[in-house]
Amino acid sequence: MGIRQLCSFAALCTSLASLSSGAVVVDVHPLHGSTNSESFNNMGQASRERAASLLATAGTGDVPIVNMFAAYAMSIGVGDPATNYTVIIDTGSSNTWVGATKPYVTTETSISTGEGINITYGSGVVLGKEWLDTVTLASGLIIHNQSIGAASNATGFAPFEGIIGLGPTSDTNRTVFNETTGSFINGTIPTVMDNALAQGVIDTEVLGVSFSPITGNNSNSSINGQLSFGGIDQSRLVGDVTYTPRTSKWPASRYWGIDANLTYGQTALGNDSSNSGIVDTGTSVVVIADDLYDIYLDAIPGAYYDNVTQLTAIPLDSVSSLQNFTVYISGEPFVLDAVTQLLPADQNVEAGGVVGLRYSYITPLGWNTTSGLFDWVLGMKFLERYYAVFDTQNNQVGLAYTNHTFAAVS
Incomplete structure (x- = not known):
């Protein structure tokens, strides 16, 4: 994954809408006005690095996501009580992890797997430990015992605090390793979408993505994008x-x-x-x-x-x-x-x-x-x-x- 854009941003706005499709919706707003110029300058190179790295390694809901010009981000909560993390929305990878710029905080819902993570992206390598924990995507969209990486070393991702992996499950194969032997473990781990379906949070394993362009050079407040977990927002x-x-x-x-x-x-x-x-x-x-x-x-x-x-x-x-x-x-x-x-x-x-x-x-x-x-x-x-x-x-x-x-x- 090759996103290396740098920008500053405010707290993300989360809302929940009831749709005929039954999808849970997350909206997004752009924060282009505060984007550092590196966001722009790295777009082409970051995209090439990402492409190369791809070769190396009951209801539904709508969730808001933020247009950062060169990437879309959303806020997720991890643990109970939840710590919020701003993560990149990535259908090109499948692991979900946090800790790049804000440490993972354990709570009573955190369960250590005793395994480590080692994932290569275009922007860098993520090293850390693997946990099971509660992940909140929006009000009413809560996933329990989700595999979540806690990065101890993650360079090239700032100011983002992690990634929500929305790619196919098969891409999680050999992304965790035995901390005693250091050997990678053959086999996959359930993604956020897998667990949302298995736990009845969504009715069907379908993700709808609505991105919208930034207009002007200082559009940093209006909600303009959306993820629909478990369906499609026909209004878009x-x-x-x-x-x-x-x-x-x-x-x-x-x-x-x-x-x-x-x-x-x-x-x-x-x-x-x-x-x-x-x-x-x-x-x-x-x-x-x-x-x-x-x-x-x-x-x-x-x-x-x-x-x-x-x-x-x-x-x-x-x-x-x-x-x-x-x-x-x-x-x-x-x-x-x-x-x-x-x-x-x-x-x-x-x-x-x-x-x-x-x-x-x-x-x-x-x-x-x-x-x-x-x-x-x-x-x-x-x-x-x-x-x-x-x-x-x-x-x-x-x-x-x-x-x-x-x-x-x-």
């Missing part, structure tokens, strides 16, 4: 959800990986019969294999990869000719047009860029499609355009259109 959709099975192609199959075809304008990006990639809330931007990126770059006059912002720099006179970047999933087109490919112009300076350019969120992955690895990752900036459904019950991923508002391209 436009039309139906398009579902596609998780891919069988390794290594994308280890995660929320799917098969899809990519195009830029009328030009195919890659081999239609073999493209596979990952849908990942923990990746900031859209990263595509280098040979696909070269096609994208060559099609935009004067465009180049910018080492300062680590985004794609585009001259102003080329913006009007930008074409659609389209992801075809089960035959349905999911489009990033010129507006949704570009960093809003009023965020250029904070991103480390200059006024006389525009910057695209589509960036190189760090390897070619011939590598035998996955070909792309659809990260947070893609998911700000489309509602995502991670459906463990049916082993599939869904996407739907949203009615989010984006600033016009000027």
Whole structure:
């Protein structure tokens, strides 16, 4: 997991809504105005590091989550009485842990497993001990005896205090070790979603994700995002959800990986019969294999990869000719047009860029499609355009259109 963004933030706002789907909802608000410029500058590099690290290692509820520009975060409570931790929302990993910047606090509900944790992310390595404890996601959304890591050493995650892992259970294999022998333990541990289902907290193991873009350069208070545990919030959709099975192609199959075809304008990006990639809330931007990126770059006059912002720099006179970047999933087109490919112009300076350019969120992955690895990752900036459904019950991923508002391209 490659998020290394630094920013300051206020207490997160949690609310619970009753929906026809029965989902428990958590809302989020952006805190962009206080974001350190490193949040922006690390987005491309952090996304590549994350991609590389992915290869190494009864009711329902809606919960608020916070747009930190380059990552989404939420507040969880651990223990009873609960200590609150601000954690990154990550569908690209499956372990839940705390302690990066605020120590894990034991209470009467804390049970030591006698095991250690050792997990590698793009941002660093997490070392510590494994516990079972009560985890509170929202009022009425409480999970007991949840596996929770207590980090004793976690660098590269500040100011976040941990991660809530919402990826497939299989990715927890060999993440804990015997503290006596030092050997990793073969086998998986139940995720937050697994235990929520087993304990009757949710009716179905489905996660709905609604991300929304930040508008302007000082939007730091309005609630704009939401996780739905155990269902879908239909009020955030436009039309139906398009579902596609998780891919069988390794290594994308280890995660929320799917098969899809990519195009830029009328030009195919890659081999239609073999493209596979990952849908990942923990990746900031859209990263595509280098040979696909070269096609994208060559099609935009004067465009180049910018080492300062680590985004794609585009001259102003080329913006009007930008074409659609389209992801075809089960035959349905999911489009990033010129507006949704570009960093809003009023965020250029904070991103480390200059006024006389525009910057695209589509960036190189760090390897070619011939590598035998996955070909792309659809990260947070893609998911700000489309509602995502991670459906463990049916082993599939869904996407739907949203009615989010984006600033016009000027």
